[in-house]
Amino acid sequence: MRFLPLVLSVLFASVAHAAPVAAPEETSQPLINIPGLQQVQDVGRAVGTQATELVSAAMGFLGVPYRRGGTSAETGFDCSGLVKTVYQDSLGLVLPRVAAQQAASTKKVARNDLQPGDLVFFNTMRRAFSHVGIYIGDGKFVHAPRSGAGVRIESLSGAYWKKRFNGARRVLALDDEPTPLVMRVSDPAIR
Incomplete structure (x- = not known):
């Protein structure tokens, strides 16, 4: 997985030169085409290096099984395991x-x-905040959806996700300190 930054930079460069593609109709199928990827990269630059690192890390896990x-x-990810790993790594x-x-x-x-x-949350098990993904920009998020599927990108405007959306959360503003439940790896409590 350590060669991923090189693969992602090649992917970003190829998308930047690709012709625009129309967004697919609403579907619960994963979005194979990523027409907004260049926009995600541009938005990431505007928000800061942290957002770009998060999005790149999340995209590096595409296809990893649930x-x-x-x-x-x-070994695979569930939704919160993916989020935890991306933020920590x-x-x-x-x-x-x-x-x-x-x-x-x-x-x-x-x-x-x-x-x-940012984190996006959904009610997928008849309880609030039972599913989580990482927003990557352009109305899309990365998540580990369910057994039998891999980490993938989907649209917040898809009928399934739109109906179950619980809200969004920000882990940190760029210059904020972590909350008591979010710690830096360098904190003594983690060692």
Whole structure:
């Protein structure tokens, strides 16, 4: 997985020169085409290096299989395991393990104020905040959806996700300190 930054830079460069592609109709199928990827990269630059690192790290796990309780690319991810791993590997921030705890430990953000790297939450199990993904820009998010599927990109405007959207959260503003439930890897409590 360490060669991923090179692969992603090649992917970003090829998308930048590709002809624009119309967005697909609403579907619960994964979005194979990523027409907004260049926009995501541009938005990431505007928001800061942290957002770009988060989005790149999340995209690096595309295709990794779902595994309940999973927290690694080698064995698979569940939704909150993916989020926890991406934040820890890219920014050195340790988030709680469960989606509902991740929501409780972060700051609310309005849907129209979403920025790449924000967390998006859904009610997929008849309870609030039972599923989480990472917003990457252009109305899309990366997540580990369910057993039998891999980490993928989907649209917030898809009928399934739109109906189940619970809200969005921001882990950190660029210059904020972590909340008590979010720690930096360098914190003594983690050692």
